[in-house]
Amino acid sequence: MTVSNEVSPLQRLLTDGILPAACPTRIVLDHVTSRWGVLLLVALSERTLRWGELRRLVEGISEKMLAQTLRTLESDGLVHREVTASIPPRVDYSLTERGTELVARLLPLMEWIADNADDIVGARA
Numbered sequence: 177m178t179v180s181n182e183v184s185p186l187q188r189l190l191t192d193g194i195l196p197a198a199c200p201t202r203i204v205l206d207h208v209t210s211r212w213g214v215l216l217l218v219a220l221s222e223r224t225l226r227w228g229e230l231r232r233l234v235e236g237i238s239e240k241m242l243a244q245t246l247r248t249l250e251s252d253g254l255v256h257r258e259v260t261a262s263i264p265p266r267v268d269y270s271l272t273e274r275g276t277e278l279v280a281r282l283l284p285l286m287e288w289i290a291d292n293a294d295d296i297v298g299a300r301a
């Protein structure tokens with residue numbers, strides 16, 4: 177019998193055998209996997225985008241939610257906002273190094289969801 181000293185991903189998340197309500201991972205998870213957060217992160221996965229480009233690319237997002245979600249992702253250190261002094265001012269959004277690392281993990285999940293969404297949603301009908 178082989179005994180492993182490796183800690184599983186689940187074990188890393190547990191505190192005294194539970195997934196605690198006060199864990200900071202819940203806050204980050206809420207920001208990243210919010211309805212719009214994951215879509216904005218994926219939208220920025222290949223290039224820098226301006227506000228209007230993001231708004232058109234992520235269909236259905238309101239200006240309020242776009243602004244709020246981008247502010248949250250920026251304060252979390254996942255999205256970089258760069259303002260260029262021009263008339264009108266130009267604002268570009270891109271992923272930070274941490275955001276790029278996160279999106280590398282999100283994309284396989286999004287691919288799985290895209291591959292299975294029709295079957296999952298169809299099964300409910």
